[in-house]
Each structure stands twice: as structure tokens, then as C-alpha cells.
Amino acid sequence: xxxxxxxxxxxxxxxxxxxxxxxxxxxxxxxxxxxxxxxxxxxxxxxxxxxxxxxxxxxxxxxxxxxxxxxxxxxxxxxxxxxxxxxxxxxxxxxxxxxxxxxxxxxxxxxxxxxxxxxxxxxxxxxxxxxxxx
Ligand code: IDP
Ligand code: MG
Numbered sequence: 001x002x003x004x005x006x007x008x009x010x011x012x013x014x015x016x017x018x019x020x021x022x023x024x025x026x027x028x029x030x031x032x033x034x035x036x037x038x039x040x041x042x043x044x045x046x047x048x049x050x051x052x053x054x055x056x057x058x059x060x061x062x063x064x065x066x067x068x069x070x071x072x073x074x075x076x077x078x079x080x081x082x083x084x085x086x087x088x089x090x091x092x093x094x095x096x097x098x099x100x101x102x103x104x105x106x107x108x109x110x111x112x113x114x115x116x117x118x119x120x121x122x123x124x125x126x127x128x129x130x131x132x133x134x
Pocket of ligand 2 (some may be wrong): 118120
């Protein structure tokens with residue numbers, strides 16, 4: 001059975017471009033309820049901990065630096081089938097490959113600065129929610 005919670009981050013590029021409002025509007029219009037939300041600033045060790053699963057990837061150092069480059073908004077979301085439905089709403093990691101109308105297609109700048117994070121499993125959603133909201 002699929003869970004009903006997921007976790008997202010409005011990343012520094014989207015925050016800086018003043019896309020937080022339109023992105024949150026899209027999320028709510030898609031039926032997600034905001035359970036928790038906060039403006040946050042990551043430092044490098046904390047970004048590294050959040051993205052630990054990617055620590056051996058060639059883009060890891062840049063990704064951490066980018067995630068620390070400005071404010072972010074961390075959000076806990078609720079909806080039936082939350083993880084899968086949210087991944088559909090945001091689109092592919094690379095905005096060039098994202099479907100029309102998805103958040104990344106509309107608002108992302110690049111494969112790195114791709115506007116939003118979305119949890120990839122129920123288990124990771126709960127880990128990520130705990131990371132920021134406990
Ligand atoms: P996801 O965010 O779609 O789940 P992941 O593969 O989990 O994608 O990668 C985490 C984040 O790392 C991406 O959202 C993006 O910001 C960055 N990233 C992923 N692949 C690349 C890449 O090839 N070059 C630069 N940054 C990348
Ligand atoms: Mg991921």
C-alpha cells in the first residue's frame with residue numbers, strides 16, 4: 001500500500017527567481033495539503049547529509065554547494081499516493097526531459113538547478129520529513 005506523505009524542497013534557484021508562490025499554488029491545486037513548511041538555509045555538512053545517497057556521484061560537491069547558495073523552503077505534504085503523484089507533478093530530473101506542464105518544465109533552470117526536490121519512496125519521504133521537522 002502506498003503512503004500518503006511526501007517531502008519537497010523549493011530549491012535556491014526557484015526561491016531566488018520568486019517562483020515559490022506559483023510552485024506552492026501548483027502543489028495545492030494538485031490536491032496536496034501542506035502539513036509543515038519553513039524557510040531554511042543549509043550549510044555544507046547538512047546538505048551533504050541530506051544528499052548522502054549521492055556522495056559518490058560526480059555532481060555531489062556542486063550539488064551541495066548549490067543547495068547552500070541561498071534560502072530554500074522545506075515542505076511536508078499529504079495526499080493519497082503522495083510520493084508517486086508528486087514525482088509526476090514535478091517531472092523528470094532534467095527539465096529538458098520533463099513533460100509539459102510539470103513544475104520542473106515550467107520553472108527549472110538546469111539539471112542541477114531544477115527548482116524542486118521530491119522524495120523517491122515512502123521510506124525516504126519519512127526520513128526526509130524527520131530530517132527537517134523533528
Ligand atoms: P531527483 O531530484 O529527480 O530525484 P536525483 O537523481 O535524486 O534526482 O538527484 C538529486 C539532485 O541532484 C537533482 O535533483 C539535481 O539537483 C542534482 N543532479 C542530478 N543529476 C545531476 C547531474 O547529472 N548533474 C548535475 N546535477 C544533478
Ligand atoms: Mg532523488
